[in-house]
Amino acid sequence: MSKLVIVESPTKARTIRNYLPQDYRVEASMGHVRDLPASADEVPAAYKDKNWANLGVNVEDHFSPLYVVPKTKKKVVKELQSALKNADEVILATDEDREGESISWHLLQLLQPKVPIKRMVFHEITQEAIRHALDNCREIDENLVHAQETRRILDRLVGYTLSPLLWKKIAWGLSAGRVQSVAVRLIVQRERARRAFKTAGYWDLKAELEQSKNPFQAKLATLAGVKLATGSDFDPNTGALLPDKRVVVLDEAQAIALRDRLWGQPWEVINTEEKPSIRKPSPPFTTSTLQQEANRKLGISARDTMRVAQKLYEEGYITYMRTDSVHLSDQAVTAARSCVQQMYGKEYLSPKPKQYTTKSKGAQEAHEAIRPAGTEFRIPNRTGLKERELALYELIWKRTVACQMADAKITQLSVLLKVEDAEFRAGGKRIDFPGYFRAYVEGSDDPDAALENQEVILPPLKVGDRPSCQEINTVGHETQPPARYTEASLVKTLESEGVGRPSTYASIIGTIIDRGYVQMRAKALTPTFTAFAVVSLLESHFPDLVDTGFTSRMEQKLDEIAVGKTQWLPYLQGFFLGESGLENQVKVRQDQIDPAIAKAIELENLAAKVKIGKFGPYIEIPQGEEIITASIPHDLTPADLNPDQVAVLLKQKTEGPDKVGAHPETGEPIFVLIGAYGPYVQLGEATEENKKPKRTSLPKGVKPEDVTLEMAVGLLALPRTLGGHPESGKNIKASLGRFGPYVVHDQGKDGKDYRSLKGEDDVLTITLDRALELLAEPKRGRGSRTPLKQLGLHPEDQEPVNLFKGPYGVYIKHGKVNASLPEGETEETITLEKALPLLAEKAASGKKTSRKKTTTTAKGTKKTSTKKASATGTAKKTTTKRTTTRKKSPSKATNPDQSSEAS
DNA sequence: CAGTGAGCGAGCTTCCGCTTGACTT
Numbered sequence: 001m002s003k004l005v006i007v008e009s010p011t012k013a014r015t016i017r018n019y020l021p022q023d024y025r026v027e028a029s030m031g032h033v034r035d036l037p038a039s040a041d042e043v044p045a046a047y048k049d050k051n052w053a054n055l056g057v058n059v060e061d062h063f064s065p066l067y068v069v070p071k072t073k074k075k076v077v078k079e080l081q082s083a084l085k086n087a088d089e090v091i092l093a094t095d096e097d098r099e100g101e102s103i104s105w106h107l108l109q110l111l112q113p114k115v116p117i118k119r120m121v122f123h124e125i126t127q128e129a130i131r132h133a134l135d136n137c138r139e140i141d142e143n144l145v146h147a148q149e150t151r152r153i154l155d156r157l158v159g160y161t162l163s164p165l166l167w168k169k170i171a172w173g174l175s176a177g178r179v180q181s182v183a184v185r186l187i188v189q190r191e192r193a194r195r196a197f198k199t200a201g202y203w204d205l206k207a208e209l210e211q212s213k214n215p216f217q218a219k220l221a222t223l224a225g226v227k228l229a230t231g232s233d234f235d236p237n238t239g240a241l242l243p244d245k246r247v248v249v250l251d252e253a254q255a256i257a258l259r260d261r262l263w264g265q266p267w268e269v270i271n272t273e274e275k276p277s278i279r280k281p282s283p284p285f286t287t288s289t290l291q292q293e294a295n296r297k298l299g300i301s302a303r304d305t306m307r308v309a310q311k312l313y314e315e316g317y318i319t320y321m322r323t324d325s326v327h328l329s330d331q332a333v334t335a336a337r338s339c340v341q342q343m344y345g346k347e348y349l350s351p352k353p354k355q356y357t358t359k360s361k362g363a364q365e366a367h368e369a370i371r372p373a374g375t376e377f378r379i380p381n382r383t384g385l386k387e388r389e390l391a392l393y394e395l396i397w398k399r400t401v402a403c404q405m406a407d408a409k410i411t412q413l414s415v416l417l418k419v420e421d422a423e424f425r426a427g428g429k430r431i432d433f434p435g436y437f438r439a440y441v442e443g444s445d446d447p448d449a450a451l452e453n454q455e456v457i458l459p460p461l462k463v464g465d466r467p468s469c470q471e472i473n474t475v476g477h478e479t480q481p482p483a484r485y486t487e488a489s490l491v492k493t494l495e496s497e498g499v500g501r502p503s504t505y506a507s508i509i510g511t512i513i514d515r516g517y518v519q520m521r522a523k524a525l526t527p528t529f530t531a532f533a534v535v536s537l538l539e540s541h542f543p544d545l546v547d548t549g550f551t552s553r554m555e556q557k558l559d560e561i562a563v564g565k566t567q568w569l570p571y572l573q574g575f576f577l578g579e580s581g582l583e584n585q586v587k588v589r590q591d592q593i594d595p596a597i598a599k600a601i602e603l604e605n606l607a608a609k610v611k612i613g614k615f616g617p618y619i620e621i622p623q624g625e626e627i628i629t630a631s632i633p634h635d636l637t638p639a640d641l642n643p644d645q646v647a648v649l650l651k652q653k654t655e656g657p658d659k660v661g662a663h664p665e666t667g668e669p670i671f672v673l674i675g676a677y678g679p680y681v682q683l684g685e686a687t688e689e690n691k692k693p694k695r696t697s698l699p700k701g702v703k704p705e706d707v708t709l710e711m712a713v714g715l716l717a718l719p720r721t722l723g724g725h726p727e728s729g730k731n732i733k734a735s736l737g738r739f740g741p742y743v744v745h746d747q748g749k750d751g752k753d754y755r756s757l758k759g760e761d762d763v764l765t766i767t768l769d770r771a772l773e774l775l776a777e778p779k780r781g782r783g784s785r786t787p788l789k790q791l792g793l794h795p796e797d798q799e800p801v802n803l804f805k806g807p808y809g810v811y812i813k814h815g816k817v818n819a820s821l822p823e824g825e826t827e828e829t830i831t832l833e834k835a836l837p838l839l840a841e842k843a844a845s846g847k848k849t850s851r852k853k854t855t856t857t858a859k860g861t862k863k864t865s866t867k868k869a870s871a872t873g874t875a876k877k878t879t880t881k882r883t884t885t886r887k888k889s890p891s892k893a894t895n896p897d898q899s900s901e902a903s
Numbered sequence: 904c905a906g907t908g909a910g911c912g913a914g915c916t917t918c919c920g921c922t923t924g925a926c927t928t
Contacts, residue, residue, distance in 0.1 A: 008921070008922065010923075028922080031921030031922030031923080032920070035919095035920090038917090038918090039917085073922095100921080148920090151919080151920085152918095154919095155919045156919080158919095159917055160917060162917085163917035166917085167917080172915090174916085174917080175918075177917080310923090322921085500920095503920055503921060507919095507920095508919095511918095611908085615905090615908070618907090629908065631907080674906095675906040675907095676905080677904070677905065680905090682906090
């Protein structure tokens, strides 16, 4: 018998195993093990007919939730159950935050252990900390569990009542939620501000001066005693000059006149100022700040940052990467300080060890800040890490070490000069002591601020000096509209408002892109027409829910619930039930909202009306009696749509499409049109008998106006046969596909071998030789790398059975079936004979039902059958039987008498 | 993929947060 310890992550399990006695077995739960049913096919048969089955919460019965084990967690639960059989004690060691406490509670509910149970928490993985935790076990904190459950239920209620309203009023498959809708709204608000922004121009003067042969620069500061306008005097949102600003704004002519008037006049220094200041190092990384900095300094997306960080964590380089805490353990502080001393010397050490305090709203601080792991930090270039992993580790190392370094000491210099009635200012900066600048300077979205650690030298100047003027230049400025959000700046805003959690920042952006609310343009998050429509609806009917303050108010209540100050049930009742509750509010809106209005988007300066249709956005223009409609290409957002483009779309409909010419052989006309998937060429007109004339999209980069007759004929003739393959004799063809131009070697029943064309290739002119060259290159991507070892051919189909190395170990591959090596087998010991039964077993069990998301957005015309679950009645039944289901209201959790109704 | 936009009306979409999975068609 042994003691079973359950933690959340397998990596953590592996580490703490070393610090526990031999008779302790450590397993990982892999996060939550139960949840509300995600969709209809997860609802157990016994609940299918309940009207709340889909919601997963029985609002009428004390908001009792229906919990199921999701398909992906069945395996983990099974393993935990079998581990439990040999245990004489269970120790729940999940994280000490709201979600972690809840995971422990769910494990208890699900496993129903008959042996003693303990709850243990620790914040550091050291021998001492774990021993201490083991000696100080406690009970599960029911209040904290209630707080989590309240959060979970509230999110479900918001998401699953608002989303259906959007389906009815705007478009199929849309979504709304406490977090995503706030994110989308922020992005839409920013775009609105950009649209409303009026660029303003202002001018100033810059003088090139010289004092004792030392050149320096000065900028016009005041004119006749009045301050000259600078960028900060304009409203960043509208671009207009802020009211009540006593400033003078120069236009170009005035600036030139002033320059000419001042030219040749004597200059005099009238004041000098020296202001000492210090800069303090930024706190160590949290998930959010790491994502921001990796994005700014390394150009890595939030998702990739987390992937790389996970790898570093698993390999023991850094501490846990999903955290909202800036706390450093004592050993971390000591390690950082010893790094400073060794690498930079004693004078660079901060006088005292530094601790930072977390400022974000709603932080739960279950973990440390992200830092190099261990009691001694490994020096980045001695780790053997490469590329992104090295870059990210180095970033983390520097930031952590900088935390324990001395402040930087700077002197700001300011010299005021007078010429006629104008005053110029020269600014300088002297770094008296670089301090932590030696290790780390925080990146910034503002390029000017990135110069933080650079000196600006001024010659020694004193009052009464008369420097000579070499040159005066006029400088024009234009106010810039507020920048679109990037991943980094959105995460920053969400975090500071307390919206979303470390584990979700990276996926929030994925969600709103998947739903078709946002497109990524270079680094800028650009909202779509759908986002405009959805945000308008939510703002006018549910303003509270899409306000950033909603989450902070919720968090406040949850905190009260966690300490027992507030009851969870009345809070949910107040939120959902009654006259002003969400349920009724949605019902009322159901009748009030006119879909025609909800689907329409008002954009100023645009005669056309934009509407959200079944297949995406389209424009609508009244033309006399009738209304003309035209699709807007899917990759066009409100930011791109201007009157010119509207005119083109309109013209195509009224005057017919642009004719490129007549086909040289058939004489049929060829047109260029713009549709939802962008510009395309069409042979002949669409008529009753020829409903679908031949059409081909233009290749990327080709503009509709550049299409020649020759090109159009070539495109319409695709796919083009290049000739036979010298070995197989089968045809090689070139064509355009979903992912751009390609060549294909069609080997009949042996499948097709595809290669994408490279940048320099043209699908219309590519030769057979070049195609063969491309086909000879190995396929890109991981699926077709060279195998580690070839085991031989499968006796059934004579297809190769090979060994590959994946990120999770070596696996056997036969066609599409992958099987991992069983315990005890290695690359050397495995043979074809041993591999065959493994593959057969995998093929039998591997009838994956994982539903593939279509890549089309909300409006996508999904062609795949959505009736998978009901189509196989028998399969469904067995699934339901295996589902461990418990309906249990948390209030009953402490009352064992009532839990017998379960299952 | 397909160049539509009305609507017979079955059955479906959708939330947030915790974790790793096994790749790619």
